[in-house]
Amino acid sequence: MRALKRATLAEQAYEELRSQIVSGRLRAGERLLAEELADRLAISQTPVKEAIAQLERDGLVEGFSRRASVVRHFTPQDIVEIFEARTLAELHCLESGFAAGRVTPAFARRLRAIFEAHIREVEKQEEDALADAVRLDREFHETLVELGANATIADWHRVVLRQTQTVRNFTLRSYTLERTKTEHAAIVEAIERGDREASVEALRAHLTASRDAMLSRAPEDLPVMG
Numbered sequence: 001m002r003a004l005k006r007a008t009l010a011e012q013a014y015e016e017l018r019s020q021i022v023s024g025r026l027r028a029g030e031r032l033l034a035e036e037l038a039d040r041l042a043i044s045q046t047p048v049k050e051a052i053a054q055l056e057r058d059g060l061v062e063g064f065s066r067r068a069s070v071v072r073h074f075t076p077q078d079i080v081e082i083f084e085a086r087t088l089a090e091l092h093c094l095e096s097g098f099a100a101g102r103v104t105p106a107f108a109r110r111l112r113a114i115f116e117a118h119i120r121e122v123e124k125q126e127e128d129a130l131a132d133a134v135r136l137d138r139e140f141h142e143t144l145v146e147l148g149a150n151a152t153i154a155d156w157h158r159v160v161l162r163q164t165q166t167v168r169n170f171t172l173r174s175y176t177l178e179r180t181k182t183e184h185a186a187i188v189e190a191i192e193r194g195d196r197e198a199s200v201e202a203l204r205a206h207l208t209a210s211r212d213a214m215l216s217r218a219p220e221d222l223p224v225m226g
Contacts, residue, residue, distance in 0.1 A: 010047035013037075014054050021060050021071055022165045023131050028073040032061060058159050060166055074167045076215055082163050083211035087204065089157040090144055094203055097147025098196040107147070108192045114140050115188050119181055134165055140184060144203070167214055183209060 017037070020026040032052055038045045052069050055061035064070045074082075097103045118136035138161055145157045183206035190198035 009043050010050040010054075013041055013043065013047050013051035016041065017051055017055060018058070018060065018162065019131065021055070022162055023134055024166075026071050028071050030071045031064060032069045032071065033067065059163050072166070074163070078163075079167055079211060079214050082160055082167065083207055085160045086141075086157065086164060087207050089148075089153055089160070090141060090203055090207065091200055093145045093148030093150070093153065093157075094200055095196070096149070097144075098199070100149070102147050102149065103191060103194065103196075103199075105192075108188070111140070111143055111191060112188050114143060115184050118184070122180070137180070138162070138165060144187075164210075168210075179209070179213075 017026070017032070026032075034045045034048045034052065037052075038048045041048065052061060056063060056069065060072055061069045062072045097107075114136055118133055118140060121133040121136060141161055142154070142158065145154050148154070183202070186202040187199060187206060190202050
């Protein structure tokens with residue numbers, strides 16, 4: 001874990017820990033001790049505690065004791081609820097974007113550039129590239145949500161999306177490039193054609209397939225309801 005040296009130590013500690021959780025380097029159930037993390041990051045415990053508190057608010061970490069927190073373990077029911085929230089946000093924003101005329105050729109070009117960069121990083125199959133691939137996957141979906149022009153929805157979606165990526169790393173470490181590539185390509189191509197209905201259905205199908213794939217490999221310690 002690299003040392004942090006710039007001014008906003010709490011923010012940087014948060015980004016470092018969040019990245020390690022989302023990428024799977026910090027695993028579900030792993031304890032986060034402020035004293036230990038502060039030593040590894042070469043900073044004081046105060047910004048580390050602030051970072052852990054933010055991760056708890058994001059739903060990525062759970063309180064374990066007064067001295068330690070743990071990386072959250074996501075149940076099947078959690079996965080269902082996370083994807084229900086994502087589907088509501090992303091479909092609403094995509095449809096709003098079409099209705100308001102925000103789905104332009106320039107937007108389509110931007111989305112394709114993100115899509116193609118994501119594919120290039122995944123194909124490298126290197127740890128550093130994988131971290132970039134996770135970031136680009138997140139950017140792809142955040143860009144779709146920008147179409148809604150609603151900062152409150154975008155902030156809420158950003159938290160839920162991070163939870164999704166964490167679940168993916170815990171349950172789908174072999175999630176295939178080909179599946180992601182095909183599903184994202186369908187979304188991009190429909191948007192490039194200006195086809196609202198096909199875009200919405202491609203996005204819905206992608207989110208449903210991702211949810212079902214994660215559920216098929218999630219620990220079955222709690223039942224999935226509804």
